[in-house]
Amino acid sequence: MKIIFLSHPLFLGSNSMPRYANWLSNGMRERGHEVEIWQPQPKFFNLPAPGSLKKWLGYIDQYIVFPFVIKSGIKKQPANTLYVFTDHALGPWVPYLAQQKHIIHCHDFLAQRSAMGSIPQNKTGFGGRMYQKFIRSGYRKGENFISISKKTQHDLHEFLGDKKPKYSTVVYNGLNQNFNVQDSAVCRSEVGNAIGRDVSGGYFLHVGGNQWYKNRPGVVKIYNHLSRHAAYSGLPLVMIGPKPNQQLLNEREGSALKQNIYLLSDASDDLVKKAYSGASAFIFPSLAEGFGWPIAEAMASGSFVVTTNDAPMSEVAGNAALLCDVCPAETEKQDAWAAKTATEIVQVLDNLAQKEALVKAGIENAKRFDSEKTLDTIETIYKQITGAN
Structure with missing residues (x-):
């Protein structure tokens, strides 16, 4: 099975989501699948500019340049390729792949809930609300979802509203390090x-x-x-x-x-x-x-x-x-x-x-919360989505 993981760009400085994408890709590669990771590169972000403009240059790389990379990349892939969004916050890219076999991993909807005003401890400004709406309009075009908890799945279905997902399940995270009782x-x-x-x-x-x-x-x-x-x-x-x-x-x-x-x-x-x-x-x-x-x-x-x-x-x-x-x-x-x-x-x-x-x-x-069992379960789901044996 050919799997392409779409991941957050490294230039934003966040490590957790790229690390999650690497964990998934390494796990599927070890299980014999052909794997690639697609993520925006810092073409505009690396231009000399004041710090206040860096975010906007990063948006150009993510939401203007990268969609062209996606559209050209699709043409080179086998017909049965599975496109995996490693985070629902990558929603703006979903419409470009909604007609392909795809699945979206959902982690938490705290930013989405904050933008809707349901979390008093974390108020969101106008710009943030518009950005989260942009994300939401994207992942709502998706059909298949994996949530890391029942709470996340509940929030997902709430934000999908009248749109019923074709496939939605919960797979708990697995511990990716060896934790045990010590003296x-x-x-x-x-x-x-x-x-x-x-x-x-x-x-x-x-x-x-x-x-x-x-x-x-x-x-x-x-x-x-x-x-x-x-x-x-x-x-x-x-x-x-x-x-x-x-x-x-x-x-x-x-x-x-x-x-x-x-x-x-x-x-x-x-x-x-x-x-x-x-x-x-x-x-x-x-x-x-x-x-x-x-x-x-x-x-x-x-x-x-x-x-x-x-x-x-x-x-x-x-x-x-x-x-x-x-x-x-x-x-x-x-x-x-x-x-x-x-x-x-x-x-x-x-x-x-x-x-x-x-x-x-x-x-x-x-x-x-066993990492290998989690990856086995995710692999089974990926095969279901693609119809692979």
Whole structure:
């Protein structure tokens, strides 16, 4: 089978979607298929220009130049070629391939929902709303879809409206690294070395980026209340992710426990794995996600996981995590939310049998997210779409 993956351009600086495209293409190549990746090249983007114009030059490469590449490229491909859009945000290219065999991978519709005004924590300006409408008008021309969660599929069908997809299914992500339970004492020693502090007694952990929906400031709010419980007042908070944004820095600075809050950037994959296994609790109170990779990663590593009682976080966590309320948008209600969540965490930490049961269930739950099984399932779907044997 000939498969052409359409991917986001590398020149935009985002790594996650091109990495996903490479994961798919490598997986299909290993399964014996002929594979290509098509993505815009920075012809106009590389021209000398002020930074304020770079975005628009990039749009020319993506939405004016690249469609000509697609139309000329189609003529050179076998008739039964499958065109795979690795993200529904590539919607503007869908009309050029809608008459070919195709399928669209859908990750999360947070930008789409924000543009429609359904997420008060992330308001979108006029330009952003028009851009998301442009994307939506494109993927609505598609017929076949794979969503990474039931929540994503629900949002997809909502945005498709009266247009019923020819094919729509859910395939959960697979863990693309080897996460497993490691010796907690060894792991805590290495985490301690990384932050310059003895954490042999444990620590609270968060892993995630600065996106609004990750709710990193909310993690600090919860930690402030956790430290009011005597048994856990000496445990630090370790937050692993990119360089913190100003909102997180402000939240940390306003905490009476700021000296116990460690913001660890550029951590190696090995250190992240050890941090999961050594944590007293992994706190992941996201407001929204497309999937929620760290939930599965932490569970596979033997962490006691705390996450949000809302899809898809609850979908990934199953019955193997402590599910807390979603942090309210109203600032005046957030302290009470943090206090309640901290109390619920302490209740589990104080009940060793309950904590161990959740950890055991988490290790088992994480087995659902096997990368090779995911690729096998996706390959089967690709064959269905093309009619290949």
